[in-house]
Amino acid sequence: MPRSPLTVGIHLGTLKANFQRIRQLIAPSTKILPIIKADAYGHGAVPVAQTLAPLGIFGFGVASVAEGIVLREHRIQTPIIVMGPLLGDHLQDILHYELTPVISHPDILHQLLAQLPSNTRPFPIHLKIDTGLHRLGFDAQEALRLIPSLSRSTASVTIQGLLTHFADADNPDPTLTTQQLSQFQACIQQIIGQGIHIPICHMANSAGMLFHPTSHLNMVRPGIMLYGYTPGQENHSAQIKLEPVMHAHTYIAHLRSLQPGEVVGYNALFRTRRLSQIAVLPVGYTHGFPRHLTGIGHALIKGKPAPIIGKICMDMMMVDVTDIPNPTIGEEVVLLGKQGEKEITAQDYAGWLNTIPYEIICGIGGKANRIYYSEK
Numbered sequence: 001m002p003r004s005p006l007t008v009g010i011h012l013g014t015l016k017a018n019f020q021r022i023r024q025l026i027a028p029s030t031k032i033l034p035i036i037k038a039d040a041y042g043h044g045a046v047p048v049a050q051t052l053a054p055l056g057i058f059g060f061g062v063a064s065v066a067e068g069i070v071l072r073e074h075r076i077q078t079p080i081i082v083m084g085p086l087l088g089d090h091l092q093d094i095l096h097y098e099l100t101p102v103i104s105h106p107d108i109l110h111q112l113l114a115q116l117p118s119n120t121r122p123f124p125i126h127l128k129i130d131t132g133l134h135r136l137g138f139d140a141q142e143a144l145r146l147i148p149s150l151s152r153s154t155a156s157v158t159i160q161g162l163l164t165h166f167a168d169a170d171n172p173d174p175t176l177t178t179q180q181l182s183q184f185q186a187c188i189q190q191i192i193g194q195g196i197h198i199p200i201c202h203m204a205n206s207a208g209m210l211f212h213p214t215s216h217l218n219m220v221r222p223g224i225m226l227y228g229y230t231p232g233q234e235n236h237s238a239q240i241k242l243e244p245v246m247h248a249h250t251y252i253a254h255l256r257s258l259q260p261g262e263v264v265g266y267n268a269l270f271r272t273r274r275l276s277q278i279a280v281l282p283v284g285y286t287h288g289f290p291r292h293l294t295g296i297g298h299a300l301i302k303g304k305p306a307p308i309i310g311k312i313c314m315d316m317m318m319v320d321v322t323d324i325p326n327p328t329i330g331e332e333v334v335l336l337g338k339q340g341e342k343e344i345t346a347q348d349y350a351g352w353l354n355t356i357p358y359e360i361i362c363g364i365g366g367k368a369n370r371i372y373y374s375e376k
Helices: 012-023 037-042 045-055 065-073 088-096 106-115 140-153 177-195 206-211 234-239 346-353 357-366
Strands: 007-011 060-064 080-082 100-103 121-128 157-163 200-204 246-251 254-258 276-279 300-302 304-309 315-319 334-341 340-346 369-374
Touching: 007 012, 007 276, 012 045, 012 206, 037 045, 037 346, 037 357, 045 060, 045 065, 060 065, 065 080, 088 100, 088 106, 088 276, 106 121, 106 140, 121 140, 140 157, 157 177, 177 200, 177 246, 177 304, 200 206, 246 357, 300 315, 300 340, 315 334, 334 357, 346 357
Parallel strands: 007 369, 060 080, 080 100, 100 121, 121 157, 157 200
Antiparallel strands: 007 246, 246 334, 254 276, 276 315, 300 304, 300 334, 304 315, 334 340
8 A cells, every 4th residue: 555645643542541641530420421523623433433432432522413423334333412403313323323412402303292192201412501602502490491392292202312512611710611600500400409300410521621620520421531631721731641642644745955055936925044854744734734844844854853944735744854963855854753762742832823723633643544552
């Protein structure tokens, strides 16, 4: 098989180790719903699910019905909670594949009730309350009117869960998060006061888990933490040690020797200031490396940083290897991970690009030849 321009290694042993550290962070009775949307943040939803399913999880969270179907087709039997927006034409697949919908709008609820046969066991659903993100979910008062009538008037569904989602849980200022937590807990208490029992209440994403332990309730939803990164508040991250699950490497495809003052790349963005040696790498923005990395990012060759120069192209980028001894065509270049004493992480990319590690690993992992390793 021809050598892939970009190879991404996924260390499933590290994934398991991260999960066990997350398990130690919460109460033994608290359920865990790993979030594996976006193809497990670029790591591959099926192998990630197959790795985590035996570890005592409640189920998996995905964004779409299509993501849930892929897991079912690969014999993932745990509950699969579809957390993204739903249309009426999604409901047939939800029922057929026994996916658990998060209901955020009364129209979808009514359409689901109309499609459910009356002679089967109650179909589990989760209801979402909007406590401040203002993206999906029922207004709290709307939900408090709906839940009692739904609980008493139909046997075709059962409210398995009630959830909300934080808008600002990684902010050192806890004001909005505290408001959301208080509103959600007040909603839960009013439901309990009406004699209604909802088995699972959940709101804690990775940031909620780390920085707001009262939000753990009886289920948490780790996402980015599984893959080795903590959300925001870097000065607080020492409470849990995580390791990146993904690394990425390419190779030197071509070498050029240039005189001072020669142009490298599109739009004459870079000119050499000395006798220079330039390496061409067969990866670019189509592989998840944005053009904005030019002039700020670097790769690792022989354990040394090689600055990215010139504009990153669709499927190529150039790095300055003048200070790296004896680079050779075909030599490994690390774009994400360790080489020698040096390491490049998704957090580094996030700093270079003024973004978050989520965007980096989703972009890189989704476009590569992935290789899976069972051990760390």
